[in-house]
Structure formats: C-alpha cells, structure tokens
Amino acid sequence: MPNPEIEQFIERMGLAVERLSLPRTFGRLFGLLMVADRPLSLAEIADQLQVSKASVSTNARLCEQVGLARRVSTRGDRRDFYDIAPGSFEHMTRHRVESFHVMAGLAAEGLASIGDEPSPARARLEEMLGFYMFMGEEVEALLERWREMKG
Amino acid sequence: MPNPEIEQFIERMGLAVERLSLPRTFGRLFGLLMVADRPLSLAEIADQLQVSKASVSTNARLCEQVGLARRVSTRGDRRDFYDIAPGSFEHMTRHRVESFHVMAGLAAEGLASIGDEPSPARARLEEMLGFYMFMGEEVEALLERWREMKG
DNA sequence: AAGTACGTTAAGTATTGACTGAACGGTCTG
DNA sequence: CAGACCGTTCAGTCAATACTTAACGTACTT
Numbered sequence: 001m002p003n004p005e006i007e008q009f010i011e012r013m014g015l016a017v018e019r020l021s022l023p024r025t026f027g028r029l030f031g032l033l034m035v036a037d038r039p040l041s042l043a044e045i046a047d048q049l050q051v052s053k054a055s056v057s058t059n060a061r062l063c064e065q066v067g068l069a070r071r072v073s074t075r076g077d078r079r080d081f082y083d084i085a086p087g088s089f090e091h092m093t094r095h096r097v098e099s100f101h102v103m104a105g106l107a108a109e110g111l112a113s114i115g116d117e118p119s120p121a122r123a124r125l126e127e128m129l130g131f132y133m134f135m136g137e138e139v140e141a142l143l144e145r146w147r148e149m150k151g
Numbered sequence: 152m153p154n155p156e157i158e159q160f161i162e163r164m165g166l167a168v169e170r171l172s173l174p175r176t177f178g179r180l181f182g183l184l185m186v187a188d189r190p191l192s193l194a195e196i197a198d199q200l201q202v203s204k205a206s207v208s209t210n211a212r213l214c215e216q217v218g219l220a221r222r223v224s225t226r227g228d229r230r231d232f233y234d235i236a237p238g239s240f241e242h243m244t245r246h247r248v249e250s251f252h253v254m255a256g257l258a259a260e261g262l263a264s265i266g267d268e269p270s271p272a273r274a275r276l277e278e279m280l281g282f283y284m285f286m287g288e289e290v291e292a293l294l295e296r297w298r299e300m301k302g
Numbered sequence: 303a304a305g306t307a308c309g310t311t312a313a314g315t316a317t318t319g320a321c322t323g324a325a326c327g328g329t330c331t332g
Numbered sequence: 333c334a335g336a337c338c339g340t341t342c343a344g345t346c347a348a349t350a351c352t353t354a355a356c357g358t359a360c361t362t
Binding site: 023025030052058078 | 345349350351352353354359
C-alpha cells in the first residue's frame with residue numbers, strides 16, 4: 001500500500017459501502033480488491049488493511065456470499081486468495097433492486113389492510129405500488145441492457 | 152391504531168427503511184403517514200408510535216428535509232401537522248440515485264490514482280465507471296418517464 | 303507423530319447511534 | 333403578567349454491532 005491516493009480510494013469505498021448498511025471493513029476490502037492486480041491472500045489483506053485476520057475472514061466470506069468477490073485457489077498452495085468477481089456491480093445493484101420489490105409488496109400489504117373505499121391513504125398506497133413495480137421492472141431491464149452491451 | 156394489520160404494515164415499513172441506514176422510527180413515521188387519511192400532529196404521532204415527542208420531532212423534521220413529508224399548518228392552531236409529500240417515492244429514489252454518482256466519482260478517483268498502463272485494476276475501474284454512469288443517467292431518465300406518466 | 307501453517311469460530315470489548323427525560327424558548331390565552 | 337401549550341435541544345442511557353484476541357479444527361510437512 002505505497003500510494004496514499006490508493007489508500008484514500010480504499011477509505012472512501014469503505015465509507016460509501018458503509019451507507020449500504022455493511023461493515024466499513026467490508027467496503028475497504030472491496031476497494032482493495034478493486035485496485036489489486038492479482039488475487040490477494042487473507043494474510044495480505046489483513047496486513048494491508050491493518051485489521052485482524054478474523055475480521056478479514058468474516059468479511060471476505062460475506063463478500064463472496066453476496067457475489068462481489070471470488071475465492072480463488074492456487075495449485076500447491078493451501079491459502080485462500082480473493083479477487084473481484086466478474087459483474088460484481090451488476091450483482092450489487094441487482095441486490096438493491098430487490099428492495100423495490102420489497103416496497104411493492106409492502107404497498108400491496110398496506111392496501112389489503114385498509115378499507116376498500118377511496119381515501120387519501122388508498123391513493124397513496126396505489127401510487128406507491130405502481131411506482132415500485134414500474135421501477136423494479138425497468139431497472140432490471142436496464143441491467144439486462146448493460147449485460148448485452150458488455151457481452 | 153385499532154387495526155393490527157396496519158400496525159404490522161407500519162412495523163415492516165420501519166424495518167425496510169432501516170436497511171437504508173435510517174432510524175427505524177423514521178420508517179415507522181413514514182408508514183404511519185402513508186396510511187393516515189389526514190395530517191397528523193406531533194403529539195398524535197408520538198402517541199400512536201409509542202415513542203417520545205423528542206424522537207418524533209427529530210425524525211419528522213428529517214423526514215421533511217429529505218422531501219418525504221410535509222409540514223402543514225392549520226389556521227388558528229399552533230401545532231405542527233405532517234403528511235406525505237407528493238412525489239415522495241420519486242424523491243426517495245432520486246436520493247438513492249445519487250449513490251450512483253458517488254460510485255462513479257469514486258471510480259474516476261481510483262483511475263486517477265493508479266498507473267496509466269493497462270492492468271486488471273484499470274479494466275475493473277473503467278468498467279465500474281461506465282456502469283455507474285450508465286445507471287445514473289438511465290435511472291434518472293426512468294424517473295422522468297414516471298413523472299410524465301403521472302402528470 | 304510432532305510441528306506448523308491456515309482459516310474459522312467464540313467470547314469479550316469498544317464504538318456508534320437512536321431514544322428518553324428534562325430543561326428551555328417562544329407564543330397564545332385568561 | 334401568570335400559566336399553559338407546543339416544539340426543539342441536550343445530556344445521559346441503552347442496545348446493536350463490528351472488531352480483537354484467543355482457542356480450535358484441519359491438513360500438510362518433516
């Protein structure tokens with residue numbers, strides 16, 4: 001980690017990811033992998049990020065579970081290496097799109113729980129339902145378009 | 152708050168909003184206003200949500216600041232009433248789109264901090280930049296389309 | 303088989319952050 | 333002017349959570 005600018009990039013990534021309700025170290029890990037030119041071992045990551053191996057272990061596994069990082073292994077080496085998974089951004093965004101569906105489901109639930117008569121509440125919930133269904137579908141279409149542009 | 156289904160709707164809204172790194176009470180407040188057929192006073196909100204007036208005051212003001220709720224006043228009444236602002240969902244989503252710009256800016260920052268030679272890191276950062284620029288523009292276009300559909 | 307290297311798990315700690323209770327400032331009423 | 337009402341602010345409390353240290357399980361090496 002010689003370059004202080006890169007270090008700052010990693011820190012900013014940590015803060016950005018923290019706003020997604022994820023550990024800051026998780027974001028730093030992701031940032032570090034982003035600017036790495038080769039897969040990094042767990043020990044290397046712990047060293048560069050100045051955190052314990054336990055923390056790296058937890059966050060790296062989480063990172064892998066959500067499809068952002070990949071665990072790669074090398075012949076004749078017991079260590080785990082990690083790098084960025086292809087399409088990690090789409091994956092990250094796809095995950096966020098799910099919240100649109102959650103909101104749409106919530107709106108439907110709300111509609112079911114109030115009376116059938118026209119009311120401000122009903123109108124709002126209907127608009128909410130329509131909006132989140134629209135956004136959910138359209139953003140998924142966007143991701144599809146992006147994938148096609150790349151592939 | 153007679154209806155337990157509505158109560159559950161409010162709770163779910165609290166949890167959903169909490170994942171956006173916002174106070175749970177903030178989400179409950181928003182949910183309550185969603186199903187209210189008239190503007191609610193600060194005291195009413197505190198009573199229905201079973202939280203202190205101080206908490207409602209803080210969260211309601213925050214809710215107003217980010218454009219989700221509106222403070223409405225009534226002639227001859229000193230109290231503050233709140234209801235849902237028109238276009239609150241668009242506004243909420245627009246705010247989330249800003250994170251795309253943040254990520255795009257971060258990618259640009261990262262590119263500036265690494266060498267100019269082709270490398271895996273550079274390729275990833277370029278893809279990141281392209282992706283978030285694409286998403287930022289297109290999602291904004293989606294919001295525009297929605298607005299036109301409504302207006 | 304003992305020793306070593308690696309990753310995971312568990313208990314303990316520290317920090318962050320949201321809520322409560324209480325005090326305050328301001329405005330209207332009697 | 334005294335008293336009540338309303339909203340805000342501040343200090344203190346409490347809970348959630350992410351990190352560290354330490355112990356463990358496993359597999360490879362000599």
